[in-house]
Amino acid sequence: MIGFVTPHTSVHRAARRFLEPSQDLLVLGIGLALFGLMVRTLIRLVRELFAPTLDFRVVIAEVLFMLVMVEVVRLIIIYLEEHRVAVDFMVELGIVATLREIVLRGVIELDWKQVTALSVFLVALGALLRFGDLRVPGPPVSERLDPTSDDATGAVQSRRS
Numbered sequence: 112m113i114g115f116v117t118p119h120t121s122v123h124r125a126a127r128r129f130l131e132p133s134q135d136l137l138v139l140g141i142g143l144a145l146f147g148l149m150v151r152t153l154i155r156l157v158r159e160l161f162a163p164t165l166d167f168r169v170v171i172a173e174v175l176f177m178l179v180m181v182e183v184v185r186l187i188i189i190y191l192e193e194h195r196v197a198v199d200f201m202v203e204l205g206i207v208a209t210l211r212e213i214v215l216r217g218v219i220e221l222d223w224k225q226v227t228a229l230s231v232f233l234v235a236l237g238a239l240l241r242f243g244d245l246r247v248p249g250p251p252v253s254e255r256l257d258p259t260s261d262d263a264t265g266a267v268q269s270r271r272s
Contacts, residue, residue, distance in 0.1 A: 142187040175211035
């Protein structure tokens with residue numbers, strides 16, 4: 112059956128050829144919008160620093176928001192390079208965003224049940240980041256989903272005649 116092409120393969124190739132660049136443009140637009148939001152936040156942060164009265168909570172909120180945005184932009188850049196979502200960056204983003212909300216609300220204002228739940232959540236994310244195999248780079252998606260492969264992982268096995 113060498114040279115036999117299943118009918119859906121050409122459809123998949125055509126869809127991939129059209130949809131991936133379109134999706135890249137959309138993700139690039141999202142990245143540019145987030146970058147603009149980061150610039151706007153930075154301008155607001157500078158204005159807040161030079162205001163006659165300094166609201167420490169607003170400054171911390173803006174700085175932590177910038178850190179969250181940096182993580183999101185890093186995630187978008189990795190997606191554009193590798194066409195995959197980097198799970199380790201998503202976990203880091205979850206940690207930073209959660210800590211931002213805790214700092215903004217203040218631990219004293221939270222109920223003990225919320226503090227316990229947030230603590231367990233952060234420990235779980237930290238353990239996932241530390242002990243999970245999230246940082247081991249795998250093959251690109253295009254290699255894993257190779258239509259010429261014999262198995263589901265994309266590895267082509269040698270055949271004996």
